[in-house]
Amino acid sequence: MALITCKECGAQISEFAEVCPSCGAPTSISKTPPKEENTQQAYQQPQQAGYTQNPELPPKSWLVESILVTILCCLPFGIVGIVNASKVESRWYAGDKAGAKRASEEAGRWTKIGFFSGLAFAFIYVLLVVLGAFNGFWDGYSHYY
Amino acid sequence: MKKWVIAIVVLAALAILYFTYNPAESELFPKCPFYALTGLKCPGCGSQRAIHYLFNGNIRGAFLVHPLLVLAIPYLLLAVYFEYMGGKSKYPLIRKRLFGVKACIIIFVIVLAYWILRNIFGW
Numbered sequence: 001m002a003l004i005t006c007k008e009c010g011a012q013i014s015e016f017a018e019v020c021p022s023c024g025a026p027t028s029i030s031k032t033p034p035k036e037e038n039t040q041q042a043y044q045q046p047q048q049a050g051y052t053q054n055p056e057l058p059p060k061s062w063l064v065e066s067i068l069v070t071i072l073c074c075l076p077f078g079i080v081g082i083v084n085a086s087k088v089e090s091r092w093y094a095g096d097k098a099g100a101k102r103a104s105e106e107a108g109r110w111t112k113i114g115f116f117s118g119l120a121f122a123f124i125y126v127l128l129v130v131l132g133a134f135n136g137f138w139d140g141y142s143h144y145y
Numbered sequence: 146m147k148k149w150v151i152a153i154v155v156l157a158a159l160a161i162l163y164f165t166y167n168p169a170e171s172e173l174f175p176k177c178p179f180y181a182l183t184g185l186k187c188p189g190c191g192s193q194r195a196i197h198y199l200f201n202g203n204i205r206g207a208f209l210v211h212p213l214l215v216l217a218i219p220y221l222l223l224a225v226y227f228e229y230m231g232g233k234s235k236y237p238l239i240r241k242r243l244f245g246v247k248a249c250i251i252i253f254v255i256v257l258a259y260w261i262l263r264n265i266f267g268w
Contacts, residue, residue: 057233063244063252064224070256071214072192075179079256086249093246125175 058092059104061085062111069114077114081107164200168193186268188213188260212268213259 003012008025019026063085070078084107092100168174179187191211198206199215208215224244226232233240242248262268 056237057240060228061244061249063249064221064228067217067221067224067252071189071211071217073189075187075189075256075260079253082249082253082256086246086253089241089244089246089249093241121178122175126173129172 058088059101060108061088061104062107065111065115066107069111069118073118074114077110077117080110081114084110160200163193163196167197169197185264186260188256188263190263212263213255 002015004015004027005011006013006020006023006025006027008020009023011020011022013020013022013027017027061084062081066078066081066085068078069081084103087103088100088107091097091103166173174193177187177190179185180190192214195207195211195214198204198210204215223232227236227240227244259268
């Protein structure tokens with residue numbers, strides 16, 4: 001967290017403050033979003049319908065998607081998603097709304113990584129089967145997925 | 146809107162594929178790399194066969210290859226209602242109870258326990 005100088009009275013104030021605590025003048029925060037949001041937008045993220053604007057509710061925790069990724073295919077990514085889902089909830093109800101939003105973005109990222117790596121694996125696998133790379137490889141083998 | 150059309154077409158194609166072919170009998174379905182390397186099942190093993198059995202109305206068959214997936218379906222449907230169909234604004238307290246921190250921790254423990262137990266008991 002960095003300090004900025006108030007344009008009105010010159011006091012050192014938090015960059016997250018919406019108004020200067022010493023003189024009450026509004027800061028530029030409402031016009032320019034804080035740094036954190038810029039970096040998140042750089043990671044090309046479509047506007048999620050699940051990101052609620054309702055102040056009563058935490059941001060999307062990605063719990064359903066994380067569970068699906070875990071029990072359908074890609075355990076490590078799904079587990080990271082579930083852990084982040086719990087962080088979204090705990091931070092939100094502890095009053096740390098920015099932290100909850102960060103955890104929400106993290107959860108979404110890992111869920112998507114899990115989903116797309118599973119998809120890529122399946123695609124490459126099918127390609128190799130079609131090319132005959134596994135001829136005889138699985139013989140006498142009971143396999144799972 | 147275009148994205149949705151593509152998603153629905155892909156999902157429908159996958160549904161027909163998994164309805165028609167049994168992943169246990171066809172070479173074309175990807176195998177679990179974790180199982181191939183270690184000989185142990187992961188918490189996702191059996192999902193393709195379970196989906197095939199579910200599409201064919203064979204709940205027992207699905208339960209035998211992937212019990213957790215079958216048991217999770219009612220909870221997941223409820224979660225979809227709460228997340229995407231307005232349930233969370235209507236019943237925020239129930240949402241917190243069912244999908245809050247405690248729920249996440251319980252799910253985490255269940256997944257790890259399932260991982261260990263299914264390798265002991267051969268689920």
